[in-house]
Amino acid sequence: MEGKRGIVLTGTTVGIISVLLVYFGNPANMGFCIACFIRDIAGAIGLHRAPVVQYIRPEIIGLVLGAFIMSKKRKEFQATGGSSPMTRFVLSIFVMIGALVFLGCPLRMVLRIGGGDLNALVGLAGFIAGTGVGVFFLNKGFNLKRNYKISNMEGSIFPALNIGLLVLLLVSPAFLFFSETGPGASYAPMAIALGAGLIVGILAQRSRLCMVGGTRDMILFRDSYLLLGFVSVILSSGLLNMAFGFFELGFEGQPIAHTDGLWNFLGMAVVGWASVLLGGCPLRQLILAGEGNSDSAISVMGLLVGAAISHNFGLASSAAGPTANGQYAVGIGIVFLLMVSWKNAEFISKNILGKERA
Amino acid sequence: MRKIDTCGMSCPQPVLMTKKALEETPEGIEVVVDNNTAKANVSRFMKHTGYQVTVQEMGEHYIIVGEKSK
Numbered sequence: 001m002e003g004k005r006g007i008v009l010t011g012t013t014v015g016i017i018s019v020l021l022v023y024f025g026n027p028a029n030m031g032f033c034i035a036c037f038i039r040d041i042a043g044a045i046g047l048h049r050a051p052v053v054q055y056i057r058p059e060i061i062g063l064v065l066g067a068f069i070m071s072k073k074r075k076e077f078q079a080t081g082g083s084s085p086m087t088r089f090v091l092s093i094f095v096m097i098g099a100l101v102f103l104g105c106p107l108r109m110v111l112r113i114g115g116g117d118l119n120a121l122v123g124l125a126g127f128i129a130g131t132g133v134g135v136f137f138l139n140k141g142f143n144l145k146r147n148y149k150i151s152n153m154e155g156s157i158f159p160a161l162n163i164g165l166l167v168l169l170l171v172s173p174a175f176l177f178f179s180e181t182g183p184g185a186s187y188a189p190m191a192i193a194l195g196a197g198l199i200v201g202i203l204a205q206r207s208r209l210c211m212v213g214g215t216r217d218m219i220l221f222r223d224s225y226l227l228l229g230f231v232s233v234i235l236s237s238g239l240l241n242m243a244f245g246f247f248e249l250g251f252e253g254q255p256i257a258h259t260d261g262l263w264n265f266l267g268m269a270v271v272g273w274a275s276v277l278l279g280g281c282p283l284r285q286l287i288l289a290g291e292g293n294s295d296s297a298i299s300v301m302g303l304l305v306g307a308a309i310s311h312n313f314g315l316a317s318s319a320a321g322p323t324a325n326g327q328y329a330v331g332i333g334i335v336f337l338l339m340v341s342w343k344n345a346e347f348i349s350k351n352i353l354g355k356e357r358a
Numbered sequence: 359m360r361k362i363d364t365c366g367m368s369c370p371q372p373v374l375m376t377k378k379a380l381e382e383t384p385e386g387i388e389v390v391v392d393n394n395t396a397k398a399n400v401s402r403f404m405k406h407t408g409y410q411v412t413v414q415e416m417g418e419h420y421i422i423v424g425e426k427s428k
Binding site: 074076078080083138139143144146147148208213216217220221222223225279280295 | 366368
């Protein structure tokens with residue numbers, strides 16, 4: 001699992017499972033979408049009231065618990081935290097805002113490409129550009145300072161919360177919100193969705209699959225390991241989409257997507273840039289949070305709050321296109337990213353790069 | 359041999375620190391890491407750039423030694 005075969009196997013499996021989830025009821029090109037699914041969970045627990053995107057997605061629970069179980073089994077569960085939590089929280093809010101302007105996290109962007117949605121290629125261009133900017137600051141010494149060992153109890157709270165979420169889904173008390181129409185009402189049966197999440201969580205924990213890591217490592221180190229996973233998802237989902245007749249090549253009329261190229265580009269640019277600063281895409285944050293990393297757990301909380309803000313403030317796009325508020329929010333995001341990148345790079349450059357100045 | 363400590367740093371910092379250190383000390387370095395991801399990433403980076411890599415487990419840490427292949 002450590003080698004190239006492992007990452008290709010993981011990417012291929014993620015692509016296949018994603019298309020199967022659509023076959024079993026998930027929205028089109030949305031077998032997995034970490035941003036969309038966390039947004040649905042935010043809606044289900046009433047953090048936003050957009051009636052079409054409210055559901056507790058078992059895939060998320062499965063991903064976290066799969067990573068938790070696997071990391072415990074392999075003795076890789078490490079309770080850590082304390083690496084600039086507030087910066088990570090706000091960065092994640094902007095990851096979610098950017099993703100909901102584009103309409104998908106990096107994983108869904110890849111799955112949309114595999115479904116023939118050419119708007120996602122525009123998103124990919126933005127994603128690569130944003131990742132490139134993030135890498136520029138990494139090379140200037142950007143980092144969010146070190147983390148520290150924390151208690152196992154602290155590191156276990158996030159996985160435990162996901163068990164609580166599963167109980168809520170099973171009991172379905174009246175205070176939860178579940179969509180009756182729209183994407184939130186399209187879902188695969190609970191056991192299938194949970195199982196799919198568990199399998200991908202286990203594989204992603206072992207192979208360290210990360211959508212932003214692929215592009216980042218290629219630019220930074222000419223290392224293709226994670227990029228192989230990225231490409232494998234596109235190939236396997238594309239082929240299976242064709243086999244099932246789900247593949248539709250074009251810009252117009254793509255499922256849960258819009259055709260505004262500029263905002264597809266800028267939305268994903270914010271996602272790529274912020275994800276590089278965070279050290280991983282939303283999928284990777286979920287997996288790390290399952291492994292006891294409370295900085296990543298804070299990031300997931302940022303995604304949750306970002307989803308609530310996006311829908312409460314009218315930032316999320318729809319099939320009709322981006323909103324004016326969403327465009328302002330992306331602009332604010334870029335300013336924030338610039339500030340965070342600059343301040344954290346400058347700080348470390350005095351220490352690490354001091355020798356080069358001398 | 360020069361030793362760098364990457365403990366507590368999250369991805370991709372350990373590899374970046376390794377890369378910078380190898381640029382300054384091309385004959386080889388020792389890198390201390392505290393997690394499996396960093397262990398795999400730093401080892402892979404050093405192998406790709408032509409170093410012979412050995413990994414020692416020291417309690418909760420790993421020491422990765424990279425020496426220039428002959």
